Amino acid sequence: MIDLLLQTCINAIYAASFMALIAVGLVLIFGVMGIINFAHGELYMLGAYVVVFLYADNRLPFFLAVALGLIFVGLVGIAMERTLFRPMRDNPLGGLIVSIGFLLILQSAVVMGFGVRMEHIPPPTQVIFHPFGLEGVVLPLQRLYVIAAAVLLLGALGIFLRKSRLGWALRATAQDPEAAALQGISINQTARIAMCIGAGLAGVAGALTAPLVRTYPYMGHSVIVTAFIIIIVGGIGSLEGAVIAAVVYAFVHTFVTTFADGVIADIVGLLLMLAVLVVRPTGLRGTRDRA
Numbered sequence: 001m002i003d004l005l006l007q008t009c010i011n012a013i014y015a016a017s018f019m020a021l022i023a024v025g026l027v028l029i030f031g032v033m034g035i036i037n038f039a040h041g042e043l044y045m046l047g048a049y050v051v052v053f054l055y056a057d058n059r060l061p062f063f064l065a066v067a068l069g070l071i072f073v074g075l076v077g078i079a080m081e082r083t084l085f086r087p088m089r090d091n092p093l094g095g096l097i098v099s100i101g102f103l104l105i106l107q108s109a110v111v112m113g114f115g116v117r118m119e120h121i122p123p124p125t126q127v128i129f130h131p132f133g134l135e136g137v138v139l140p141l142q143r144l145y146v147i148a149a150a151v152l153l154l155g156a157l158g159i160f161l162r163k164s165r166l167g168w169a170l171r172a173t174a175q176d177p178e179a180a181a182l183q184g185i186s187i188n189q190t191a192r193i194a195m196c197i198g199a200g201l202a203g204v205a206g207a208l209t210a211p212l213v214r215t216y217p218y219m220g221h222s223v224i225v226t227a228f229i230i231i232i233v234g235g236i237g238s239l240e241g242a243v244i245a246a247v248v249y250a251f252v253h254t255f256v257t258t259f260a261d262g263v264i265a266d267i268v269g270l271l272l273m274l275a276v277l278v279v280r281p282t283g284l285r286g287t288r289d290r291a
Contacts (some may be wrong), residue, residue, distance in 0.1 A: 041220025047206030091212025235286020
């Protein structure tokens with residue numbers, strides 16, 4: 001029983017890691033741009049397919065493929081900001097609609113390029129650790145990569161937002177765009193940076209988890225639903241809340257899946273969101289003002 005509990009905790013930490021990367025990127029985009037990006041799940045999918053194409057099909061080194069996936073999806077995010085979201089800056093509903101349209105375009109492009117079949121690519125290494133010296137508890141090295149990447153990237157993002165001038169500009173724009181513009185901060189530049197970082201985080205999450213999941217063109221659907229649950233629980237606009245909520249949701253969902261059923265776990269996740277909203281309508285770390 002102890003082995004099962006420890007294994008479930010490790011699985012939950014892995015799930016929380018890639019969920020946090022996706023949710024934090026989505027929160028950053030919304031906080032700075034005020035846009036609900038429904039295509040965020042497809043950016044995750046796009047990162048996975050970069051690894052499929054470069055690593056599985058063309059035999060590039062795995063970590064090079066991951067790095068190129070991060071860069072490529074970040075550039076896609078910049079293109080989205082310039083062509084889709086900037087013209088809709090004063091029209092949040094229009095931004096939501098164009099993100100749904102772009103979602104369908106990305107799905108169709110991947111279907112045309114790779115087909116609708118599920119891809120399963122081998123991990124770069126089959127090494128498995130036995131934490132605590134217990135044979136019944138396993139931690140594949142690939143999952144450890146995801147956990148380490150999440151800690152490093154989210155830690156670096158936190159330092160960037162708190163210590164750099166560009167980070168201060170992003171935070172100021174998220175708190176009050178008009179006041180930020182009056183202080184000489186370029187709204188276009190902060191929106192471009194936020195979209196690049198947010199998209200890149202989703203892309204690297206997809207790239208790192210590609211060997212661990214079935215990769216297919218519609219894999220972003222469940223991811224975006226989970227991300228929205230997490231940012232609502234954490235508090236819309238709160239990066240810290242998104243990380244906390246990702247950990248809470250991952251542990252609840254993983255434990256319920258292990259000891260009951262995956263469908264029940266989905267229902268419990270929704271009930272968790274409703275319970276948090278009843279007790280604290282702004283979420284765990286949200287405020288009534290847009291952060």
